[in-house]
Amino acid sequence: xxxxxxxxxxxxxxxxxxxxxxxxxxxxxxxxxxxxxxxxxxxxxxxxxxxxxxxxxxxxxxxxxxxxxxxxxxxxxxxxxxxxxxxxxxxxxxxxxxxxxxxxxxxxxxxxxxxxxxxxxxxxxxxxxxxxxxxxxxxxxxxxxxxxxxxxxxxxxxxxxxxxxxxxxxxxxxxxxxxxxxxxxxxxxxxxxxxxxxxxxxxxxxxxxxxxxxxxxxxxxx
Amino acid sequence: xxxxxxxxxxxxxxxxxxxxxxxxxxxxxxxxxxxxxxxxxxxxxxxxxxxxxxxxxxxxxxxxxxxxxxxxxxxxxxx
Numbered sequence: 517x518x519x520x521x522x523x524x525x526x527x528x529x530x531x532x533x534x535x536x537x538x539x540x541x542x543x544x545x546x547x548x549x550x551x552x553x554x555x556x557x558x559x560x561x562x563x564x565x566x567x568x569x570x571x572x573x574x575x576x577x578x579x580x581x582x583x584x585x586x587x588x589x590x591x592x593x594x595x596x597x598x599x600x601x602x603x604x605x606x607x608x609x610x611x612x613x614x615x616x617x618x619x620x621x622x623x624x625x626x627x628x629x630x631x632x633x634x635x636x637x638x639x640x641x642x643x644x645x646x647x648x649x650x651x652x653x654x655x656x657x658x659x660x661x662x663x664x665x666x667x668x669x670x671x672x673x674x675x676x677x678x679x680x681x682x683x684x685x686x687x688x689x690x691x692x693x694x695x696x697x698x699x700x701x702x703x704x705x706x707x708x709x710x711x712x713x714x715x716x717x718x719x720x721x722x723x724x725x726x727x728x729x730x731x732x733x734x735x736x737x738x
Numbered sequence: 739x740x741x742x743x744x745x746x747x748x749x750x751x752x753x754x755x756x757x758x759x760x761x762x763x764x765x766x767x768x769x770x771x772x773x774x775x776x777x778x779x780x781x782x783x784x785x786x787x788x789x790x791x792x793x794x795x796x797x798x799x800x801x802x803x804x805x806x807x808x809x810x811x812x813x814x815x816x817x
Contacts, residue, residue: 574806581803610806617808624754664751664809691752 517737519545519560522588524579529565529601529712536714537562540730541738550582559737560597561588563604565657565712575618575660576606585611597641597737598706602658605698605708614701614708615673616665622691626659632684633697633711637677640704641736645728651684652725654711661710663692663699670694680707739784741796742815745805746777780804789816 519537523530530547537545537560546556550568555561568579579585585607592598592613600608608614621627633654635646646652665673670693673679680698688695690710698709713726747753753775760774782799786792796814805812 573804577803577806609808615808617806619752619809620754622752622754624758662752691754 517541517543517559517734518557519543519562520548520556520558521545521562521564522548522550522584523564524550524566524568524582524603524607526568526570527564527566527603529603529714532712533562533564533601533714535719536717536726536730539717539719540727540734548584550579550584552584553587555584555587555591558591558596560599560733561591563588563598563600563607564714565602565604568603568607571660574606574610576603576608576610579603579607580610589613592701592706595703595705597733599642599733600706600708601712601714602656602661602710605710606660608706608708613706614699615669616663616699618660618710619662619664620660621658621662621689626657627661627689628657629655629689631656631687631689631697631711633681634684636679636682637700637704639677640680640700640707641733642700642704642707642729643680643732644736645732653716653723654713654725655715655722656689656711658690658710661690661692663690663696663710665693670696673699676702678702678704681709681711739787739789739792740817741782741784741792742817743780743782743796743800743804744777744813744815745780745800745810746812747775748809748811751809777810792816 682695716726718724
């Protein structure tokens with residue numbers, strides 16, 4: 517699997533993401549810079565977590581208009597898999613590749629802790645390593661993870677099986693509507709999620725419940 | 739010419755910061771503050787001198803970057 521990670525000014529989870537991808541695939545991902553205007557041939561593009569451009573204006577707003585993003589959008593339209601985690605998820609909603617928006621946590625507190633996620637759809641390369649209904653333990657670290665979309669969009673997401681993960685009952689850390697933690701685009705080639713699955717792949721403390729996502733991607737895209 | 743853009747959250751979108759401000763005001767003794775909604779003001783200094791063209795340009799800036807129309811409304815003032 518040829519993976520690339522787009523680094524923006526203020527990204528800070530690209531190293532963790534690179535280690536998780538390398539552990540799963542045996543290959544170091546290519547690090548890309550937000551000001552690049554060309555993409556190499558890739559099977560997976562990752563937008564990592566962090567605080568791109570200091571979260572100024574809105575989280576992910578400036579990053580979504582970076583010189584590299586038109587290329588990322590074109591690649592996504594060709595069907596190249598795109599994964600956005602935390603700030604990466606915010607960037608994906610700001611580009612319009614995913615619907616809705618991520619707002620300030622409803623309790624106004626930065627949430628940095630373990631949460632439980634329920635796997636809602638395991639029929640995608642991102643989630644095939646899980647069983648539908650699995651409850652996994654992962655970590656979140658964000659101040660703006662409160663997913664919001666209008667009712668019609670939410671109904672459509674549910675009807676089309678585009679919810680990847682929900683916070684398990686009682687663990688919603690941010691007030692996200694309908695407990696949504698991660699969603700797919702229509703073709704299920706783009707996934708955005710708030711939790712850092714790259715931080716729970718057995719490399720250090722924290723567990724390994726994120727590992728099946730990376731192993732599943734390698735299996736599908738290698 | 740100058741343009742001022744007001745960005746506010748749409749009706750129905752939860753505004754926890756506005757709620758926190760409201761609670762603070764009430765705790766300070768300001769009675770009768772039933773609701774607070776907060777937003778942003780963005781001031782632009784433009785080379786354009788034609789108001790119609792300036793407004794059209796700022797409108798494009800709003801839809802493409804300054805506001806997220808999924809959750810926010812915007813209003814443009816020229817001066």
